Amino acid sequence: MPPKAHILVIDDDANTLASLARAFRLAGHQATVCDNAARALELAKAERFDLILSDVVMPGRDGIALLEDLKKAGVTAPTVMISGQATIEMAVKATRLGASDFLEKPISTDKLLLTVENALRLKHLEEENHDLKRRLGRHHLVWASAAMREVMALVEQVAASETRVCIRGETGTGKELIARTLHEKSPRRNGAFVSLNCAAIPAELMESELFGHEKGSFTGAAARHVGKFEHAHAGTLLLDEIGDMPLAMQAKLLRVLEEGEIERVGGDQPFRVDVRVVVATHRNLEEQVRQGTFREDLYHRVFVFPIVLPPLRERREDIRVLAEHFAKQLADQNNWKPRSFSAEASRALEGYDWPGNVRELRNVVERVLLLSSAEPVEAQTVERALPAAGDGNADGFRATAGLARGSLAQRVEAFERETLLAELKRHRHHMTNAAKALGLERSHLYKKCQQLGIDLRAIRQAE
16 A cells, blocks of 8 residues: 655654654655755655655754745645744744744654644645646636537536537637536546547557557557556546547447457456547548548447537637636736736727637737736737738737748847837837836836837937
8 A cells, every 4th residue: 555645854863863754654654864954955856745844953954944945946845844942933934934834842743643644634635726726727618609508508418428429620619628528517527537639649659548558568668558548437538639540540449439348558358448438520520431531330439419619700709708718817827917808909809710719819818918918908919919911820920920031039129129119109108108018117118129229219209
């Protein structure tokens, strides 16, 4: 049975180290001991510990200095401090530096273990809360259109069953998000949701990715590999871009869907898996069947309940709410100030056809937030962030459409110059307001203009 937790114990007294390590091991934990702060920092950066227990008073760098070093190094394990010479000031300083608790020597074993259990439980709750917030923010469905209302009605209708679902739609419409929603609304919600993009896996590795392989089954197989089907046991497996799966693998997938058993590459014993398979594609599977690039028997196995996601240009009512959602999401991720879109900016977004669909919209929103800090976001910023008219490259800025030549440094310099000139003009050369809009200090803006050869006096006279 694996240990409950891996604990790093630091104390300059050998007897104390032995006593603490023994207490932890008897309680089922794994203990690594160390007698100085410098070595402890090296260990904490090289290995993952669930908790750190450190004495305060030690030769050389003490426990408080170690706390500061751990924080700078990005070590997130909860840290409990112990000392036989504790003072209130010492405890307060340790707590401010992030210590989970402060114990005074001598410490009873019961109190020590209770403190450790509480610190570990709190850390686990914090990680669960962080993961939940991340998952909700990243995988939250946002919509306002009648078209998406119909899609969601279908999701609700089929989620509770074991029916195989085929999600169809253009690239970037959110097919994986719909699959995740199906999973979360199903009785399998407590199981894993696993996704495999069939278009991104080389044909020779597809079988291993799906079913796993045994050690030594082929060159480079240094250890047993667990495949996606095993990872998804009791949960849901999304086979994204199923239309790109090689024909040879289609036959093997069909057998698994029919029999409910898989066998690892190099294995000799099949075993059962309990997985709900959902597929997604942007391709016309019926046409592929006619052309012989997709097996007809597999088609009938996976194409039981189709859900068609309309492209963003056919549900323009969703554009504004999606843009606001992405703006909030990006602000939270980057610690930016919350931003909204003016009515004119929203209309500019709604007037674009979005060939890259929701994925492209998110990229443009991020681009907009980087280009300007104005609140609300103005239409001209959106216009600059959108791909240039007639530009086949969906990643090209309108603002940079004319920067097709020159080195990267030259292009960046030209873009910065154009951005500064636009902001200065918008704020009628009011340096304080322009600097604020760009997120710069006023003195920094002056220096930047000088570096870019912008003659402020000449521009004012010309206008």
